[in-house]
Amino acid sequence: MxxxxxxxxxxxxxxxxxxxxxxxxxxxxxxxxxxxxxxxxxxxxxxxxxxxxxxxxxxxxxxxxxxxxxxxxxxxxxxxxxxxxxxxxxxxxxxxxxxxxxxxxxxxxxxxxxxxxxxxxxxxxxxxxxxxxxxxxxxxxxxxxxxxxxxxxxxxxxxxxxxxxxxxxxxxxxxxxxxxxxxxxxxxxxxxxxxxxxxxxxxxxxxxxxxxxxxxxxxxxxxxxxxxxxxxxxxxxxxxxxxxxxxxxxFDAGRALEIVEQERVSIMLGPPTIFQDLLAAPDRARRDTSSLRISMTGGTTIPEQLIHAMKDELSFDIVMSAYGLTEASALVTTTRLGDSPATVASGNGRRIPDVDVRIADDAGKPVPAGGTGEIQVRGYTVTSGYWDEPEATSAAIGDDGWLRTGDIGSLDDEGNLAVVDRKKDMFIVGGFNAYPAEIERLLLDYGPVAEAAVIGVPDDRLGEVGCAYLVLRPGETATAADVITWSRANMANFKVPRDVRFVDHLPRNASRKVLKHELRDIYDAGDA
CATH class of the missing domain: 3.40.50.12780 (ANL, N-terminal domain)
Structure with a gap:
């Protein structure tokens, strides 16, 4: 229909x-x-x-x-x-x-x-x-x-x-x-x-x-x-x-379980964190979750063991995964009924009808199955553009109608999409998209900060959180606690860096662009 x-x-x-x-x-x-x-x-x-x-x-x-x-x-x-x-x-x-x-x-x-x-x-x-x-x-x-x-x-x-x-x-x-x-x-x-x-x-x-x-x-x-x-x-x-x-x-896991039991809830979609919290809730064992039937987790990768736990311990019959972005009505691909837990965990499903998905190289040319490149989307779900932003619209959507998502992924021979990297530097905090450029702009409003660079780093519960590398103005002082306290007062909670590190300078290339990969290497090495 x-x-x-x-x-x-x-x-x-x-x-x-x-x-x-x-x-x-x-x-x-x-x-x-x-x-x-x-x-x-x-x-x-x-x-x-x-x-x-x-x-x-x-x-x-x-x-x-x-x-x-x-x-x-x-x-x-x-x-x-x-x-x-x-x-x-x-x-x-x-x-x-x-x-x-x-x-x-x-x-x-x-x-x-x-x-x-x-x-x-x-x-x-x-x-x-x-x-x-x-x-x-x-x-x-x-x-x-x-x-x-x-x-x-x-x-x-x-x-x-x-x-x-x-x-x-x-x-x-x-x-x-x-x-x-x-x-x-x-x-x-x-x-x-x-x-x-x-x-x-x-x-x-x-x-x-x-x-x-x-x-x-x-x-x-x-x-x-x-x-x-x-x-x-x-x-x-x-x-x-x-x-x-x-x-x-x-969301509160205990209250959610109570509603599931009282109202005989059969559908719950959301990021993996809510299902992890349901599984870990102290009163889960005494709550009747047998009505649960359908779930879809999105926004980040899904451990296969979580899918098995959702089925075995929370009674879900169907667990799906999907990929989308707001510019494409937030729905581009999804798994289908009958896909195995391994398929759901390892990828984001196949394109929805009447929407085209391709993987393109840096020159914008399609790459063969199995190759890695930018995920591009064309079809009825794609926005006509950004409100009052013609230049941004032109940069995102080509004359041929292909939306450049900026996400990196690959397609297998059966058309299953696997997202292998996030939209440029974006990271996802408990299902919320966090954009370093926006957080950096906000951090520069904090008086002592001269330069700021933010990367996403792993977090056991939220998937990813922000780590801010800051250069202070000459003569200024600040602690990590100061920065976090100010951030909580001036930006949405999911944007607030959980880790703050002070450096003398940020690594940059000849064009003065911050080299985020070097910051990730520094973080991975555990050297502030």
Whole structure:
């Protein structure tokens, strides 16, 4: 099935689900237990309110909140009004959020406090630079520093009829932009990946079908909604197939096991760390995990022994692996049913239908099977470009449509992809992409630091963490603890270097580019 042609838009998925699945349970979040009909009612009420708020075709609207029912309704409301959702990373600090809001020209912001951070209050200091931002809405019952509480926002829709909401949804086509997913890059600042309703419907409708999602399944969504993993492979894929969504705001292994038992959870996708934590949880043995059926781990390599443990000790029947990047709708390849644990652990599966994958040498020419080179992707999942970044778009996507991922990999004779190196210097911290250029830029804001270079180094639990090599300004002093404390206050936690080393100078080539491979050699030798 072509899910884009069948469903047309993300809000229309909810309307169709209400018709098809009716009173079946759509969403479980604390005291909220909505059927698919009730979810549609919530969405329509939200679209009416968004229209009353002034959201119209092409308007960008940010959402900064942990996984919760209101996040989903807010996204559907914005999209139903013709707007474009800009998901915001809840780990970002105010300056990082302000950059994205300013870059995207965000008109309104939905937010909810998380981990004692009131995002709206934190952003007040950046108001002068946020010219386009006119309205803030709290996703919580309390208004806080926002212009409207969630209930006050919904009440604004009373002046708009349901017909206006449905008419607005009817105007959306598969080619309408649904969201701008900001992803950091080697330039040191986040770039907005433009994606459409049709791209997401087609990719994740197919993925969920292949993974055997079906009515009666319950999906505990741990990956954050600000990422395609939680949003598109999470609640969107679920609603397409009548699956119940149980959002989890913050992962805790003990609480997750409790929800698995209580709600008979059958689907959990996420980075390997969450499954390692489930296996190590003290109360795992007394929890019933027999309902668990489907898993996919992504974002980093997967030990084969973990796959066996997930099947033998957590009761999963299906464990998949996949490869994707935001610029290609976060889905390029995936393993298939019947692939062995060794195949799942050693590679990232085969290309999805209607998407081409090749390995190219430095000159851009394809290399034969088994050869190593840059992974390049072409097909419907590839973004039309970065928001307001024509030069970056041209650098990433050639005239022939091939997306240069910057990742290094190889394809075997059967088309199985193996990623052998990360996107340039990128490393992955517990499933989150960390980009050295961005972290280095932030570290240079710390007064004593004159030069900074960051590399990813192995970590038993998180897979990789950052190690910062710093050159201090003449006459300045700082300790590793000072740097880490400052970093925790000024950047998202996954970006914070876990190891800080001071050097007299950074190794550079004739073009003054830092030689990261030499820093890795120094680290591996254990010589600070």
């Amino acid at each position: 072509r899910y884009d042609l069948e469903y047309l838009s993300i809000p229309n998925v909810v309307r169709r689900a209400a018709e098809t699945y009716g009173d079946a349970l759509a969403l479980v979040d604390g005291d909220i237990r909505w059927s698919f009909r009730e979810l549609e009612q919530q969405m329509v009420q939200g679209v009416r309110a968004a229209l009353a708020l002034g959201v119209s075709t092409g308007d960008r609207v940010g959402i900064c909140a942990p996984n919760r029912a209101e996040w989903i309704v807010a996204a559907l409301a914005v999209q139903g009004a013709g707007g474009i959702v800009v998901p915001l990373n809840t780990r970002f600090k105010a300056a990082e959020l302000a950059f994205i809001l300013r870059k995207s020209g965000t008109k309104a912001l939905f937010a909810a406090p998380f981990l004692d951070i009131d995002y709206v209050a934190e952003l007040r200091q950046h108001e002068p630079e946020l010219d386009a931002l006119r309205t803030t809405v709290s996703l919580a019952a309390e208004r806080g520093d926002a212009d409207y509480s969630w209930n006050e926002f919904l009440a604004k829709g009373k002046g708009k009829g349901e017909d206006s909401a449905h008419a607005s949804i009817d105007r959306i086509t598969p080619d309408t932009v649904s969201d701008i997913m900001f992803t950091s890059g080697t330039t040191g600042h986040p770039k907005g990946v433009v994606l459409t309703h049709g791209q997401s419907l087609r990719a994740y409708g197919w993925m969920a079908e292949q993974y055997t999602f079906h009515t009666g399944d319950v999906y505990l969504v741990v990956p954050p909604f600000f990422h395609c993993f939680g949003y598109k492979a999470g609640w969107l894929a679920s609603f397409l197939h009548g699956v119940t969504v149980a959002p989890m705001a913050m």
